[in-house]
Amino acid sequence: MKKVLKNGYMISNADKLAVANDLLYSLEEWAMRGPKFMISLKPVKVLLKKELTKFKEKLKKEKRNIPSTYSQCVEGICALEDFKSYKIKPSFLLKPNRKQVANQKILKDGIEIEDHEYTAAFNYWEDPEKVITDLLDNKIAKCKERFVKEWTKKLTDDPEVTEIPIEDDDLIEMVVARSDYKNRVQREPEE
């Protein structure tokens, strides 16, 4: 087994609150689902789909059969003489707008993946560590964007509200303190 994101990831309180507005579980758990898949199984699948034919040609020349495990196939593919790492960069990824200091560490133990997934990840992505960090940044940014958009309208429509905080983090903290606010876990059973 190998680890990525060994140093964990830092979030702020407002980040956490904005994410809880959209998710039924923590950001940490979210990271162990989609982002983990994107640096483990996805690179393996893509490498096998695109490169297995070349690997088979080589094995055929050497009069060998195809290994029966993903692990051996990935190692064999990446060892092909003409194999070039894809070095894919993630795109469309936003950075969260933060006023608060990100002082709470999550994913302290990193994300553990199989050895062959690690090999595949470093041959598929330009920088798998950065992929995970960028995905977490993007998720927080999107949750904050939706939170601010939804509540700016609600606060504008509320005659009792005279001012709306200019900073996203202040707005989030203010809204969560309201008696009529419910995060997704609190909302879902009612829907």
Add this chain to the structure above:
Amino acid sequence: MATVNSINNTIGNNDFSVNRSTAGTAVESSTEHSDNTNTSSHARLLAQVGGASGGDPYLYLNVLSGQDYSFGIDNSDSDALKIQDDADPSTGNNLWKMTSAGERTMPLQPAFIGVLSGNVVNVTGNGTQYQIGSTQAFTEIEDQGGDFNTNGTFTAPVDGIYYLSSACILTTVTGTAVNFYCVTSNRTMVTSAKSGTAVKNNSGACGQQYSLLAEMDAADTATTEIRDTGAGADTEGVSHGNNNGTYFTGNLVV
């Protein structure tokens, strides 16, 4: 012999290149027509090759030591108009293609088709919400982009709006409220809520289906889930059907 003019443009061997190295300024080559009175006053850039046995006419975009893309006609592929991730339309990965008849394909656009590979029994009926594929895997018919896990989880590779569609055959139905869900990271969509006893057939089976557009962030997941209540116990199952009756499909729309 090459001729270099005062602003460093080069004409040589019948090639013409426009170059600049001054930081903070754009280098530009343009074809302009200033007339605004005649509809034939076109401005045209031409890339033309000698014939069917020649090379490709195309536009090439390159970041030095980085990504490159080419857009043009692949002379060796029945004159298809292509976008490739390489130096010319005949090499590299095809990102977008239009045949000369107008059919367009995007071979790397995220899209998946999974069908349930077998039957499962006793998964719901007493309120248990069951993720289809979690104990009996899907068979992957297609997975462009490698974003589908056969445990029934699709992971969005980029922010976007995704078309998701699923159907499921619920078996040995005795419960009273069948709910079929599309569960994405940001929301759960109950796509049908029916009385199981009212919708089941003579064999005790009932079909559920949905198709919808889901807004997903990069790395968000989507699953398809079923839940029935009122059976007293989890005595109901999911059938793969004789004709791929339980499936999960999707693709990136925009």
